[in-house]
Amino acid sequence: MRDFNGIFMRFGIYNMRNISTWLSILVEFSLLWPCIMSMYFLNIPTQETKLGNRVRVKRGWIWEPLYVTEEQEVKKPMYVGQLKTDSGGHDVSIRYVLFGDGAGTIFVMNEYTGKISVLKKLDREEKPFYTLRAQALNRVTGVPVEAESEFVIKVLDINDNEPKFINEPYIAEVSEMSPKGMYVTQVIAIDKDDPANGNNARLVYSILQGQPQFSIEIKSGIIRVASQIDRETKDQYQVIVQAKDMIGDAGALSTTTTVIINVLDVNDNAPKFPQKTYEMSIIESAIVGEIVGTVLAYDIDIGKNAEITYSMDERGDYNMFNISTDRLTQEGIITLNKLVDFESRNRRYNIQVRAENTNKPELFDMATIRIYVVDVDEPPVFLERKYFMEIPENVPVGSYVGSVTAKDPDNINTIIRYDILHNKLSKLFEIDPNNGSIFTVKSLDREVDLWHNITLTATEAKSPAYVSHVCVYIQVMDVNDNPPQLQNLPDLYVCEKSRIGQTVYTVTAVDKDEPETSHPFSFTQPPEESIIANFTITDNEDNTATILTAQEGYSSQDNPLYYLTVIISDNGSPSLSSTSTLTIKVCDCGIDNNTESCGKGGYFLNFMNSGVIIAISVFILLILVLALLVHVRCQKNHNIMSEKGEDLKENIVKYDDEGGGEEDTEAFDITGLRHHTVMRERKPKRTIRTDIQSMYRLSLGLGPDVAIFKEFLSEKLEEANTDKSVLPLDYLHCYAFEGTGSPAGSLSSLSFTETSVSEIDTFY
Incomplete structure (x- = not known):
């Protein structure tokens, strides 16, 4: 129905103003519609048959250049271009279809004419072109009448993007006093516009701030030194660089960046003293090394280039003072090198101080220092x-x-x-x-x-x-007041089989006095010993002397010990001497005739053989006899004592248990306390109280004591009272029945009645 509307439009049906006529035509058309459609479809095979019998002439697309300028405001679809086949644009049976990037959303195509329109504003920097596909279809059958074609719609660039600097921030360094043309740094800017479309992306650089010290190359953006720079005048520059597109033409866009250029120091300045003359003072009592004062020179350079070393010119009174450099504060510290005296003529000193650059000694400055001595009240x-x-x-x-x-x-x-x-x-x-x-x-x-x-x-x-x-x-x-003495003298031995002239020992002497006045020593023998001598002494003249044998062989049986007198004299004024007697022991040195074994018991055995062993044996025998006599007497006394109180002392005294009251006394068998091996006679009884009871038991009212235990205590008490050979105080060893406790709260306490106490006292 849509296709026929186009037909009606071509024939001017829409120009009919009479509604009735229009309605009649529609009725007739509806009646004729089946016939028309049958004729139309019947005609299609005939055409296909004709195509099969003859070669079909190939049709193609007719193109127009398709461009869209970016950033254009689109309020309604804006025409871009047209696509059509070479069959002509009036073929209403062809329907154009658009596919690809942005089809339907950004671009639309008129299905009858193939005209393409854009629906919204485009941005080349976002997408520089769009790739689309077009197809021509038979409007009725949908069969393609042309092969699918791909085409591109380019977005034309305009200068809508300003340049942008990259790698910001820019910080550079350059040494002061650098020559003109010295490279400093390079700035780079980019432009998103199309470099192929005119001058939109062609940039030029310029310096807005930073001249005349620096310049920039227009195309590359390289910054160079344009004139001499001095760090002491200005140590940092902020250079503002501009980048402009379109080679700076009218309508160009631009941007700026700041380049911070730090000026590096060069050691080109000498130290300077703030003043040429300084005045200082020091009291006359100052000690050597005391600080007089300080000076400070300034170097406008920085870092190591500003390091200063102070020295003193060898003029004037330079030798009275010293100067050193404090590396931390860069001060020159002046100290006193020699003592000063106000009472002397020199009460003022002049010195020349030099401050030079440490790394460049040729850069220096000089100053004069006057130092005055101040009088003080000084001690002696x-x-x-x-x-x-x-x-x-x-x-x-x-x-x-x-x-x-x-x-x-x-x-x-x-x-x-x-x-x-x-x-x-x-x-x-x-x-x-x-x-x-x-x-x-x-x-x-x-x-x-x-x-x-x-x-x-x-x-x-x-x-x-x-x-x-x-x-x-x-x-x-030193005064020669100490005689020499022998030193570190060990036990001396001589072998029995020694021959004349053999060495016995070498002695050494020492003297507490100084060696210069008392050494060397001389060694001699008394005249009476030198006539008949068993040994001789040879002075070695080095403070030592050698003892030699003076006879053939020695006998340990006849004479085991020999005594040798040595007189030692020093060379002091007056000379002092000392006499030492050496004991030489005779030793059986064995087969090898060596005295090393003599100190290990040989002499002791010889000495034992000489009769001392007999004396020791007699002494030991006397000790044994004395011990035997003491033992016999002790045994006799022991028998007497054991006969009297063995049962009591050996048994009762060991009873140290508190007891358990009635149960304890009833369980205790007194017969076990008796010693059955000792027989003793019964002594006559003495009238005593046999009903002694524990005061503690009586106080508790626990009833009568065990009869057998009371009998035992009474017997022991009677024996103690009638024994005349025992000291009167022996009754303190008597025992009473303890029971479950005592008034004193401890073991072995006796409880007597007044009657019993009186009887004991009367007996003694």
Whole structure:
């Protein structure tokens, strides 16, 4: 029905204004519709048959260039171009169909004419072209009348994008004093517009800020040094660079970026003193090394280029002071090198100080420093910083050692008082407070203390607060007062089979005195021993002497010990000597005739063989006899004591249990306490109370005691009372029946009635 509407439109049906006529035509058309359709479809096979009998002429697409300019505002479909077949545009039987990118949403095609329209604004930077496909179909059958064709709609570029710098931020460095044309850095910008479409994406660079120090190449964006730059004037530049498209033509778009250029320091500046002359002062009592003052020079360079080293020109009074460099603060520290004295003529000193660049000594500056000495009230000063004195040992008490002198530097007529700071060693000396003379107060011995160190003080008589100190070192000189002595002398042995002239031992002597005055020593024998001698002494003249045998063989039986007298003399003035007696033991040295085995028991066996063993045997026998006598007597006393109280002392005394009251006493068998091996006679009884009861039991009212236990206690009490050979206090060893407790709360407490106590007292 839609196809016929087109036919009606061609014939001007729509121009009919008479509605009735229009309605009649519609009725007639409806009646004729079946016939028309049958004729139409019957005609199709005839055409196909004709096509089969003859070659069909190929039809093609007729193209137009298809372009869309980007960023165009589209309020209604905007015509782009047309696609049609070469069969002509009036064939109403052909229907055009569009496929591909944006078909139906961005682009539409008129199915009758093949005209293509765009529906919305496009952006080339988002999509530069669209690929679509078109197809021509038979409107009735839907059979393609043309092969499917692919085409492209290009989006034309306009200059709608400004350049953009990449790799931001830009930070560069350049050394000061760099020559013109020195490369600094490069900036790069990009433009999203189409570089192939005119000059939309062609950029040029320029500097908006940063001239005349820097310049930029128009096309590459390379920044170079344009004029000499000085870091001390400005150490950082912010160069603003502009990038513009369309080669800067009218309507061009642009953007800017900032390039931070840091200027690197070059060591091109010398240190400078703020002033050419400095004035300082120092008190006359200052010690060596004390700080006088500081100076500071400035170098406008930075880092290592600004490091300064201070020195002193060898002019003027340079030797009185030193100067050093503080690396942290870059100050020159002036210190005192020698002591100054206000009372001397030099009360002002001039020095020349040099401040030079550490890395470039040719860059320097000079300054003059005037140093004034300030007077102060000073304590006395000793004429020497320390004193050394000597005194012989063993000098009499009160001997003069030496003297010290101190003066007041402010007034030479000031009276000075001297004293000793006493310590353990200074008690050996005393000093005259008026003239500083030192004397001994005790005897000195070099062998005990070689040096004595004392500290003296000097004080102004009018100003005791001002005190100065000095050390005095007193050396005790040696006097030959110690005779030589033998050193480290072991046990000496001589073999029985020794021959004349054999070495027995080499002795060594020492002397507490100094070697220079007492060595070497001489070794001799007394004249009486040298005539008839068993041994001889040979002086080796090196403070040693060798003992030699003087006879053929020695007998341990006849004479096991020999004594040798040695006289040792030194070469002092006067000479001192000592006499030592050596004991030489005779030893059976065995086959090898070696004395090494003598100290391991050989001599002891020989000594035993000489009769000492008999004496030891007699002594041991006497000890055994004495021990036997003591044993016999002790045994006799033991039998007597055991007969009297064996049952009680060996059995009852071991009973240390508190007991369990009635149950305990009833369970206890008294017969086990008796010693059946000892027979004793019954002694006559003495009238005593046999009804002794525990006071604790009576207090508790526990009933009568066991009869057999009461009988046992009574018997023991009777034996103790009638035994005349025992001391009266023996009754304290008697026992009473304990029961379950006692008034005293402890074991073995006795409870007596008044009657029993009185009877015992009467008996004794």
